[in-house]
Amino acid sequence: xxxxxxxxxxxxxxxxxxxxxxxxxxxxxxxxxxxxxxxxxxxxxxxxxxxxxxxxxxxxxxxxxxxxxxxxxxxxxxxxxxxxxxxxxxxxxxxxxxxxxxxxxxxxxxxxxxxxxxxxxxxxxxxxxxxxxxxxxxxxxxxxxxxxxxxxxxxxxxxxxxxxxxxxxxxxxxxxxxxxxxx
Ligand code: AR6
Numbered sequence: 001x002x003x004x005x006x007x008x009x010x011x012x013x014x015x016x017x018x019x020x021x022x023x024x025x026x027x028x029x030x031x032x033x034x035x036x037x038x039x040x041x042x043x044x045x046x047x048x049x050x051x052x053x054x055x056x057x058x059x060x061x062x063x064x065x066x067x068x069x070x071x072x073x074x075x076x077x078x079x080x081x082x083x084x085x086x087x088x089x090x091x092x093x094x095x096x097x098x099x100x101x102x103x104x105x106x107x108x109x110x111x112x113x114x115x116x117x118x119x120x121x122x123x124x125x126x127x128x129x130x131x132x133x134x135x136x137x138x139x140x141x142x143x144x145x146x147x148x149x150x151x152x153x154x155x156x157x158x159x160x161x162x163x164x165x166x167x168x169x170x171x172x173x174x175x176x177x178x179x180x181x182x183x
Pocket of ligand 1: 017018019020030031032037038039040041042043044090126127128129130131132133134135164165166167170
């Protein structure tokens with residue numbers, strides 16, 4: 001099974017691990033619209049990064065309102081080893097009839113647009129929506145990979161997108177989907 005896909009001089013890589021310890025210019029948080037923190041990745045990131053992350057999120061919500069599913073915004077990384085955290089909200093899985101794939105694709109795309117806007121080179125994503133939000137991993141992986149591949153073909157600054165998968169089953173699901181993308 002492949003663990004990387006090259007697109008010209010850019011690359012998508014898959015790795016098993018914890019998003020909090022990854023080397024990147026930004027990591028992506030699987031947030032919810034309130035931007036107040038939560039469970040899973042959205043609990044782990046503020047715990048490791050300190051109070052400033054949620055303070056910046058609160059300021060954003062005060063100024064702009066809640067972050068709709070499929071959108072993304074940026075904060076500093078606080079005590080994390082990365083400079084920035086990009087917060088995005090994936091769709092809740094409602095059985096597949098509520099444009100979940102489009103919203104999931106938008107969550108990746110908007111996060112990557114934010115990264116390119118700030119001219120970041122390396123961005124690391126967890127598997128958005130496939131935990132508490134219940135999106136089936138087998139269906140989420142091709143949406144994520146296809147969206148990232150299309151974006152990288154046109155990106156100005158982003159050169160390396162890492163998918164950081166927490167458990168072996170998720171890793172294998174993405175590796176399988178990457179094989180099908182390569183073919
Ligand atoms: N590093 C990498 N991946 C992780 C980590 C980690 N430290 N921790 C969990 N995962 P989830 P969602 C995996 O639930 O489905 C929150 O309460 C996890 O195994 O974090 O988008 C928010 O506030 C799964 O594969 O995000 C929202 O309300 C994937 O990350 C809601 O959950 C995503 O799981 C968002 O749900």
